[in-house]
Amino acid sequence: MDVRVFSEAVSINRAAKTVTVHDLKNDRFYEEPYDTLILSPGSSPVRPNLPGIDLPRVLTLWTVPDADRIRALITEENAKSAVVIGGGFIVLEMAENLAEAGLSVSLVEKMPQVMPPLDREMALLVERELKQHNVSLYLGADVSAFEQAEGGVCVVLEDGRSIRADLAVLSIGVRPNGDLAAKAGLAVNSRGSILVNDALQTEDPSIYAVGDAVEVRSFATGEPAMIPLAGPANNMAGFVADNVVRGLVRFAPWDLALNDPDVQILDVREPGEIALLSVPNAISIPLGQLRENLQALDPEKEIVVFCAAGIRAYNAARILSGSGFPRVSVYPGGTQFYVKTRL
Numbered sequence: 001m002d003v004r005v006f007s008e009a010v011s012i013n014r015a016a017k018t019v020t021v022h023d024l025k026n027d028r029f030y031e032e033p034y035d036t037l038i039l040s041p042g043s044s045p046v047r048p049n050l051p052g053i054d055l056p057r058v059l060t061l062w063t064v065p066d067a068d069r070i071r072a073l074i075t076e077e078n079a080k081s082a083v084v085i086g087g088g089f090i091v092l093e094m095a096e097n098l099a100e101a102g103l104s105v106s107l108v109e110k111m112p113q114v115m116p117p118l119d120r121e122m123a124l125l126v127e128r129e130l131k132q133h134n135v136s137l138y139l140g141a142d143v144s145a146f147e148q149a150e151g152g153v154c155v156v157l158e159d160g161r162s163i164r165a166d167l168a169v170l171s172i173g174v175r176p177n178g179d180l181a182a183k184a185g186l187a188v189n190s191r192g193s194i195l196v197n198d199a200l201q202t203e204d205p206s207i208y209a210v211g212d213a214v215e216v217r218s219f220a221t222g223e224p225a226m227i228p229l230a231g232p233a234n235n236m237a238g239f240v241a242d243n244v245v246r247g248l249v250r251f252a253p254w255d256l257a258l259n260d261p262d263v264q265i266l267d268v269r270e271p272g273e274i275a276l277l278s279v280p281n282a283i284s285i286p287l288g289q290l291r292e293n294l295q296a297l298d299p300e301k302e303i304v305v306f307c308a309a310g311i312r313a314y315n316a317a318r319i320l321s322g323s324g325f326p327r328v329s330v331y332p333g334g335t336q337f338y339v340k341t342r343l
């Protein structure tokens with residue numbers, strides 16, 4: 001594997017199938033050819049355009065150097081107080097660690113509760129825990145500015161209150177790094193997330209995109225969403241790498257009509273699993289017996305493969321595609337997901 005650090009991809013030339021790379025150490029540019037290109041540029045923390053946002057004690061936590069800077073303020077510059085802004089999981093982890101390090105911590109969140117995706121009664125438990133650890137909560141409070149303060153920063157709120165601290169750390173969301181793709185003429189949504197199909201391909205079939213930078217479809221709502229988490233990013237990377245190396249497997253839509261006469265549902269789980277839960281209208285062929293039983297399937301119809309979690313279904317889909325079945329897809333998440341969404 002040829003890993004090039006200190007190298008920034010600055011543009012994609014889709015016609016020539018090359019990427020222009022800026023070698024940051026030697027300040028030179030060169031063209032790197034590709035057959036298949038996979039974009040995983042991630043996302044960047046949002047830094048709103050507020051007065052004082054560039055003050056040196058107004059920080060974000062995204063990279064290891066960001067964490068080093070916060071640590072240095074505590075260990076070398078004797079910081080004793082912090083304001084953390086945002087109420088999501090990164091801010092909560094920061095509040096926990098800063099309090100543990102002995103700092104007096106204030107948390108400012110625009111919404112009336114921490115962890116906005118949680119139900120109110122669950123969020124209350126989190127808030128109680130924070131208060132028990134002496135974290136001061138400013139909920140339903142919007143930051144309007146940052147002001148320089150002696151040895152620190154003053155966080156000014158819309159309602160006129162202000163909180164003085166030795167440092168402020170912002171974690172109010174992330175913005176997908178879709179600029180490189182957009183500059184290459186690939187479709188991005190209004191937030192900058194790269195648009196991909198179910199195979200994570202952009203509109204250019206030679207270019208895939210994965211991770212924080214892509215728009216996905218929420219399993220819960222079916223709506224377009226951004227899910228900036230390592231688990232999904234890792235899954236997407238493995239899925240695309242496998243597809244690029246071994247050929248393409250598609251996911252079926254999660255809300256697939258299971259009684260569509262043009263679709264054959266193939267369940268590759270073992271009989272013991274099917275006895276516990278059966279999928280309506282499914283043809284049952286355990287994965288280990290699939291190669292000998294291909295004649296049970298109609299190649300004219302689309303085949304959607306089920307298993308418990310997706311791994312056996314993926315292998316079955318590979319077998320079917322390799323055996324000449326033209327339209328094969330995998331039901332995402334298998335029966336584990338089916339149980340949560342259909343029963």
Ligand SMILES: Cc1cc2nc3c(=O)[nH]c(=O)nc-3n(C[C@H](O)[C@H](O)[C@H](O)COP(=O)(O)OP(=O)(O)OC[C@H]3O[C@@H](n4cnc5c(N)ncnc54)[C@H](O)[C@@H]3O)c2cc1C
Pocket residue numbers: 007008009010040041042043061062063090177180210211212213227228229230231233
């Ligand atoms: C403090 C913190 C805590 C987190 N905790 C969790 C957690 O507990 N659980 C969880 O699931 N997720 C967590 N996450 C989120 C998780 O880190 C991301 O979802 C995941 O890293 C996304 O992977 P990615 O490959 O899409 O992007 P990244 O990991 O951000 O990687 C993108 C890389 O591309 C590089 N890059 C961007 N543009 C270019 C370019 N033009 N040329 C060359 N290189 C480029 C960037 O420098 C970066 O190194 C956390 C994130 C943060 C910041």
